[in-house]
Amino acid sequence: MMCPRIQLRFSPMPESQRGSVTVLMVIALAAITMLAALALDGGHMLLNKTRLQNAVDAAALSGAKTLSQVSGGTGIASTTRAAALNTLTLNANASGNTELAAAIGGNAGSFAVVELANSVYGPFSYPGPADATYVRVTVSSYRLTGFFWSFVQSLGTPGLGNKAVAAMATAGPSPTSPCDLAPLMVCGDPSQYNPGAGNFWGYRFGDLQDLKTASGTSSAIGPGNFQLLDFGSGGSTVREDLAGGGSECRTVGQNVTTSPGNKVGPTSQGLNTRFGQYAGGVKASDYPPDLVVSYSTPVIANNSGDLQYNGQTITSNNGTLTAGSQTVLGYNEWRASTAACVAGTGSGCQSNGVFERRMLKIVIGDCSGKNNGATSIPVLGFGCYFVVQPAGGTGTTSEIFGQFVSECSGDNVPGPNPSGDTGPLIIQLYKTYINGSGTPSNDS
Structure with a gap:
């Protein structure tokens, strides 16, 4: 018995559909470009956020250490602020932080805010209370270069806003069991x-x-x-x-x-x-x-x-x-x-x-x-x-x-809680809390 032969016939693409593939390719390339741009700018933001946070952490530690040393003297707040800002500047001038140094521009006082408090929970202010023991350093907006940021915005995503990162750090004393005891x-x-x-x-x-x-x-x-x-x-x-x-x-x-x-x-x-x-x-x-x-x-x-x-x-x-x-x-x-x-x-x-x-x-x-x-x-x-x-x-x-x-x-090793006791203490970083509350900030 002879099997029937099936013959496939292809009709040519209608003239009206021939440009649709080109349009889809353009849209796909635009989407890929947008994702690549966001990945590049996002990686740049993450790197600079890390660098900024490290510099702010060091500034808060330096300020808290200085505060512990000048307590009982005069000009406590200004000396503490100067120490914190100086440490921030030194970190910005370190190798690899050229962009941060350019943003500070030799004027750390206008780039970062230094505040003092007598509780890790705040409220923080400057010059702060006379019995202050905690220091908070804040950089609210560190503007960054946008490689493809404006290009992405031009494609209909103006909600991205400016390309910038922020950071906060709080440092102060914590009780510790000493390892440099005198034999007395x-x-x-x-x-x-x-x-x-x-x-x-x-x-x-x-x-x-x-x-x-x-x-x-x-x-x-x-x-x-x-x-x-x-x-x-x-x-x-x-x-x-x-x-x-x-x-x-x-x-x-x-x-x-x-x-x-x-x-x-x-x-x-x-x-x-x-x-x-x-x-x-x-x-x-x-x-x-x-x-x-x-x-x-x-x-x-x-x-x-x-x-x-x-x-x-x-x-x-x-x-x-x-x-x-x-x-x-x-x-x-x-x-x-x-x-x-x-x-x-x-x-x-x-x-x-x-x-x-x-x-x-x-x-x-x-x-x-x-x-x-x-x-x-x-x-x-x-x-x-x-x-x-x-x-x-x-x-x-x-x-x-x-x-x-x-x-x-x-x-020795610091304790997990803010200082509520006396004796040997060590300066450490704490989670930064919104003033007067136990709610931690996302920028610390």
Whole structure:
């Protein structure tokens, strides 16, 4: 049987349809071009957003660090703002940031806004409150070159607006467990902890304390102890740690072990580097002095538990030390002098000095019970103590006197929350929140 043959016939395209393929190709090419243009400009925006955010983050950190250093001085807000804007400019002038440098144009003050607050949640303003501790840096509009931006707009997408990016950053203190502890301990009262009332295990801001007792003086720790801790191999470790070269970390709830013995030489040799005094093999290149090394003379003495200056009992009033009608140089005077040194307006500043070298991070322990010789004591917390004078070099004078201070610079890993406590703190970045709320900004 023969199968029928099927024959296909194609009719020529009508004349009216021959141009439709060309139109479709033009439309497709236009769409592809538009997508390519958006990809190029979008990538350019993302790159510059990242560069801008990095620069703003660094500016906020620099401002917050400077703010912590100049607190207690004059012109706090302007000095903080200048530090933040200077860091922003330095980052813009770094390799690869030519476009950002051109946008700033040598006038960072008109490009970015620096504001201060005493809470990470704001409200932020300039010059901000007198007790400000947080810094926010904002760049609301960083205009960028549009390679194909105007071309895309011309194709019917004017809603794109100008090609620009924005960035915000907030920085401030956060509590941390220190890793540069001095090998010293003071005894605290576990029942006397009320930070809201300014009471920290029985210590209050400005209190003058004997941080290391001398021969012939009693210690709250127990017989044979001079408030030294065992962080390693004897006197050499005491010398290094008191000079600032240690790396001892402790946390609340851990135990520390006391170290019997006076260790007079290592104590003075290590601590006194903070005043620019060197002996026992320690060097200024390894252990520079504080920015401010001045202290009152004659020095403070311990008279059977009574801390005296020129024979008069010393009292503290909100950080200011007096002995009768005499003023004793203490934390408040040092703070004002340090702020002036950081701002570049001070006198007597050590050219190779380092901020807060006269601040010690010390264990506050629970010394309840009987403690004889080497003993293990629980850690209640950590205290910041400002050292008021060098340590003496004999058994009867090798004491360390310090004032209890609410906050000081720390190290180690920062906590996850804004600072609501005192003690060793570290400056870190926070999510930027809309003023007065817990709502985070999308530009931080």
